[in-house]
Amino acid sequence: MAQAQQDPSKLVAMITGASRGIGRAIALELASAGVTVAVLARAHRGRPDRLDKVVSEIELLGGRAMAVRADLRESAQVAAAVGQVLKRLGRIDLLVNNAGVFGGELQTTEVAPVIWRKVLATNLDGAFYCAAAVVPGMLTRGRGIIVNISSGAAVRTGFLNIAYGVSKAGLDRLTLGLHAEFGDAGLSCVSLSPPVTATETVRRLYRDQDTEGLAPPELTARALRRLLEIGPQRYGGQVVAVREFLREQGML
16 A cells, blocks of 8 residues: 655654754754654663753754653663553654664674673664564554664774674665565555764764765755655655765755
C-alpha cells in the first residue's frame, strides 16, 4: 500500500541524540517547519542540560517541543521514553535515529571489548529499540516514517574505527529490513548519510587539522526536511547521500 504524502507541519517527531550536532540541527529545522518535536538524549549530571536549551530554542521559534532523557542502550529506558512522548503528544509520526558515538580513531587490535560494545549498543541497538517501540503505533495508524542517520563509514574506510563502521552498516541493514517488512503497511524507512560534518566530536578528534571545509550540521537537517516535503516513501529501504540528494533537488 503506497503511503500518502504527509504535510511536515502536521508531524510529531522524536529525534535521538538531539542535544547537539546534527540532532540539534534537525530538531531546529523541523520545528521551523511546524513539526512538533520530542528531543531525546542522555541526562548529563554536573553541567547545564543542553537538551533543555534546545527546547527553549524551539519555543523561541514559536514551535512546540519536549525533552526526554534516556540511555538508548537500555531497552526499558527507551520504552519509557516513548511512553512519555505518546502520553504528552499523542503519537509519533517520525522517528529520527541520530544518536551515536564514535569511540576514537583506533586500529582493530586497539578496540577493547568495552569500546566495541559501547559503540554497537548506542549506534545500532538503540536505533533498533526505538524502532521497535514506535512501529506498533505507526502500524495502527497505517503510516509512519523512520529515518536512520547513517555514514559513509558503513561502506568506506575513512574513519579508523571498525566498530563505528560496522554499527552504521548494521543501521543501513536495519533500514532495508524495516522497509521490507513494513513498507506495504504504510511505513517509510530511509537511511540518510551525511558528509563528514563539523560537529564537536569531529573537531575534537581532528583538533590538529583544518575542519573549516567540513559540512555544517544544518546541511543534513535541510536534506531531511526536503525528504519529508517530497515524500520519503520513494526512497524506502535506500541509503540517501545528503550532498547528492540536495544536488538532485537543486538545493546545493
